[in-house]
Amino acid sequence: MQNQWDVQLSFEEDGIHTMCDARLVGARAPGLSGHGEAVRSLDDRPLARIGEEMAASRALEELASRLKAQASGEIADEGLRPAYLIY
DSSP, X not given: OOOOOEEEXXXXXXXXXXXXXXXXESTTOOOOEEEEEEEOOTTSOOOHHHHHHHHHHHHHXXXXXXXXXXXXXXXXXXXXXOHHHHO
């Protein structure tokens, strides 16, 4: 069996704030997403790339955390089911 999930990153910026949404997409991907934000200090040079990198890393961290929590919950659920329902 082959399965593929992709991570879709989308950004919004206003010159100071950069927001990123990270979403798992694919035919069998769980419907999970994560959100990350970065705020540029007024003393910093306006480099959009750095804000995108920070916001994306935070969104991916949140997505990974949600994915791990979902998988852990499903594992726990399997342990609580009667044996005849596991197969």
